[in-house]
Amino acid sequence: MTTTTQVWTRRHILSLMDFSVAELDMILQTAVSFRDVLSRRMKKVPALQGQVVTNMFFEPSTRTRSSFELAAKRLSADVMNFSPSSSSLSKGETILDTAKTYLAMGADIMVIRHKQSGVPQAIAQEMDRIKSGVSVLNAGDGRHAHPSQALLDLFTICRVIDPDNPSCALLKDKKIAIVGDIVHSRVARSNIWSLMAAGAEVHLAAPPTLLPEFFRDFAQGSDGKLFVHWEIDEAITDADFVMTLRLQHERMTAHLLPSLREYHQGFGITAKRLKSCKPDVKVLHPGPVNRGVELASDIMDHPALSLISEQVTNGVAVRMALLYLIGSSKKT
Numbered sequence: 001m002t003t004t005t006q007v008w009t010r011r012h013i014l015s016l017m018d019f020s021v022a023e024l025d026m027i028l029q030t031a032v033s034f035r036d037v038l039s040r041r042m043k044k045v046p047a048l049q050g051q052v053v054t055n056m057f058f059e060p061s062t063r064t065r066s067s068f069e070l071a072a073k074r075l076s077a078d079v080m081n082f083s084p085s086s087s088s089l090s091k092g093e094t095i096l097d098t099a100k101t102y103l104a105m106g107a108d109i110m111v112i113r114h115k116q117s118g119v120p121q122a123i124a125q126e127m128d129r130i131k132s133g134v135s136v137l138n139a140g141d142g143r144h145a146h147p148s149q150a151l152l153d154l155f156t157i158c159r160v161i162d163p164d165n166p167s168c169a170l171l172k173d174k175k176i177a178i179v180g181d182i183v184h185s186r187v188a189r190s191n192i193w194s195l196m197a198a199g200a201e202v203h204l205a206a207p208p209t210l211l212p213e214f215f216r217d218f219a220q221g222s223d224g225k226l227f228v229h230w231e232i233d234e235a236i237t238d239a240d241f242v243m244t245l246r247l248q249h250e251r252m253t254a255h256l257l258p259s260l261r262e263y264h265q266g267f268g269i270t271a272k273r274l275k276s277c278k279p280d281v282k283v284l285h286p287g288p289v290n291r292g293v294e295l296a297s298d299i300m301d302h303p304a305l306s307l308i309s310e311q312v313t314n315g316v317a318v319r320m321a322l323l324y325l326i327g328s329s330k331k332t
Contacts, residue, residue, distance in 0.1 A: 008325040012124045012136045015145040016193040021168045024154065024194060028166045030321035031155050031314070037074065038317055048077035048327045054107040056082040056099070057139065058114040063287055063312065064139050064148070068111045071319035077327070080105065099123045100130075109135045109327060117142030135326040143186055149286050150190030152318040154198065156311050157241055160282055168198035175278075177203045177235045179267055180245030180294055182211045187286045188245060196225045203227045205235035206267065209256040232267050239277045243284040244269050244294040260293050270296045274305070282307050 006026050016024075037045055053072040057065050065081075072079045080102060093101075099110060110127070112120040124136035140146040157176070158166030176195055182188045182204055195202050204211055204219075208230050219226040229235040236242055247263065257263050274281055283299055284307045291297050300306055 008329045011128075011326065011329065012120075012138075013147050013322055013326060014121050014124060014136065014138045016147050016150055016190050016197075017145075019194065019197060021197055024151075024197060025167050027151055027318070027321050027325065028155055028158060028168070030325060031151075031317045032164070032166065034074075034320040034324070035314065035317040037320075038313070044074055044076060046076045047324050048072070048075040051077045051108040051327050052080060052106045053077045053109045053111060053323060054080045054082060054102045055139075056102065056110055056112045058082075058084050058095070058112075058119070059140070061113055061139070063315070064113065067312075067315045068137075068139060068148075068319050068323075071316050071323055072109075074316070074320055075323055075327070077109075077323070080107065095119060096123065096126050099126065103127070103132055103134060107134060109137060109323060111137045111139050112141070113139040114141050117144035135329075137322060137326065140186055143184055143189070145190050146186040146286075147190050148315070148319050148322060149187050150194045151322070152311060152315040153187075153191055153243065153284060153286070154194050155318050156284065156307050156314045157282075159310075159314070160241075160307070171195065172199035174200045174240045175203065175238055176200050176241045176243065177205060177239045178243045178245065179205045179232060179235065179269065180210070181247045182206050182215065182245065184210070184248040185245050191243065192226065196222065199225075201225055201227070203229060203235040203239070205229040205232045207257065207263070232273070233276065236273065237276045239281060241282050241284065242269060242274070242277060243286075244289075245286065246288065246294060247290060260290070264293050268292075268294060268296060269299055271299060274299070281305070284308065284311060286311070 037043060055065055055068055069079055112123055120136055120138040120141050127134040138145055138147055155166060158170050161170040178188055192202055202225060204215060216228040219228050269283060283305050285295060289295055289300055
């Protein structure tokens, strides 16, 4: 399905921290092919026919789980969905034993989401230890990483610049602001790695309670590609893209904000605020959106400014690309 001549070599996709530009470009080009497939009347290809994809979501999810399930089915894979509420975990079974149960049922690819950082890595290590041949794809773990979300964001941004040939080179010296609950966000961490690798200039903005000092320490070693702001104006001035993040109340263990109203006044994205950005600025959000908090409703629904619906559509194409690449590598 992909036009690239490169060979995919990774068995697992757990983090984007060490991804090369060539690997990112390979994903982008493969996703273009599947984006074309999704626009056809027959939206299915036999790329993973005979393989079994298991969605093991130990944490609630609607968008990501549905996106992976649809992506697997569009590739003609068989799909098994895991539900923790009706699983043997409630009877004392360990997560690794649960994974081995699905392995025994024929799983080829395990898509794993968990509230604790490191769970997908632990399962991948166990699958490698027993030489199962199973691939693990991290669908979000704790505050650590969310590779597929960052990759669909990268794909969405690149397609704005060049719909037919998205590549990392398009982002060289582009200014991208990430605004919101950065301390709790696995999406932010994965986006930082992928956008910096692509050559973009990344600006983080949030109140100090949601953007700790250690991010500034990290930025100082980023070769001038990552910047930290505790006020929004400098972060979004002349920005090409603004990515807002959801306030993750479920992960906040203390009162980190005076009020949602005050947060919106200081960091919410409004039409007035966007006037300091580039004239053709676009806005992204991984969803779900707290309307009137991270984003004003008129911005969220604005057809010329918002890329949120495009992100959802691109999510299926990018996840098809990821499943295809690790699934096809099993045949080599």
